[in-house]
Amino acid sequence: MAKIFIVEDNPTIIKTVTTELNKWKYTTITVHDWDHVDTEIAQASPDIILFDITLPTFDGFYWINAVRKVCQSPIIVISAADIDSNIMHAIAAGADDYIMKPFSTAVLLAKIQALLRRNQQAPSNEKMIWDNNQLNQLTYELTTPAGIVQLTPTEGAMLAILINHLNHTVAKEQLLEWLWQGGKFLNENTLNVNISRLRSKLAIVNLKDSLRTERGIGYRLVTNHEK
Structure with a gap:
């Protein structure tokens, strides 16, 4: 157990x-x-x-x-x-x-x-790729042309969801559902701070602009041609 x-x-x-x-x-x-x-x-x-x-x-x-x-x-x-x-x-x-x-x-x-x-939950694919970037869902390491950054489990899970919905907006409510089983006992501020933390990690490897905020709706991860 x-x-x-x-x-x-x-x-x-x-x-x-x-x-x-x-x-x-x-x-x-x-x-x-x-x-x-x-x-x-x-x-x-x-x-x-x-x-x-x-x-x-x-x-x-x-x-x-x-x-x-x-x-x-x-x-x-x-x-x-x-x-x-x-x-x-x-x-x-x-x-x-x-x-x-x-x-x-x-x-x-x-x-x-x-x-x-x-x-x-076992990931369907250990490694997820968007553009020239690769997320290892077992170690939560993000490998990019600019270097490697270590993510936390929540940051890794959040990025995996955004990669699965690449170039599409994921609603805040949907992220709460997938990441915290609906977020029944969770304040939305927690989601916002986790997004901010993920964006800071992406900035380390020059990917800050890849994570977009759709005000009042949710978040969107974009490919190079969408920037």
């Missing part, structure tokens, strides 16, 4: 989340050394990571950035902060979803299951 790494220092929350996840036969792991959170996560190779923001040593933003250098597992942020501040900061740093304290374990479970379903 799936392995969930819990980066949280509140014993009550750890116990509550662990008990609920164990009921569903998920394996749970917690932090032993707060000075080496990224190393522990890399060694554990979890399927999902749950991240608090306020932690004993460095904060969650620091560790999310550090973890993204060694692990591409989906990250769900657990925070008591307002969505427009810390949550969006965490998503920009590399998180995939969020849940606010106090939270329902049923909602947390739904979010975990949505991300697991998405990431466990």
Whole structure:
């Protein structure tokens, strides 16, 4: 069964989340050394990571950035902060979803299951190509004439959808449905920040203009001849 790494220092929350996840036969792991959170996560190779923001040593933003250098597992942020501040900061740093304290374990479970379903779906083609660019759906690496850029699972899944609908606009609602199982517990800001993060990654390899925003509708990935 799936392995969930819990980066949280509140014993009550750890116990509550662990008990609920164990009921569903998920394996749970917690932090032993707060000075080496990224190393522990890399060694554990979890399927999902749950991240608090306020932690004993460095904060969650620091560790999310550090973890993204060694692990591409989906990250769900657990925070008591307002969505427009810390949550969006965490998503920009590399998180995939969020849940606010106090939270329902049923909602947390739904979010975990949505991300697991998405990431466990075997891609029909390991490599997807548009123009001279190639996306590896297993490693989330985007290879281009200008270099290679590492995407997160959400960024990779989002780009795969856009490649499948090349030169056609994909509605925001459709992206929410495909990426987060409908986004029932998701604020649209999360989608916007993930798109912004993907666009920043594309800019590194001179592809920023390939991702278009159709205001009020959605997003469109274009080929060279459409630019």
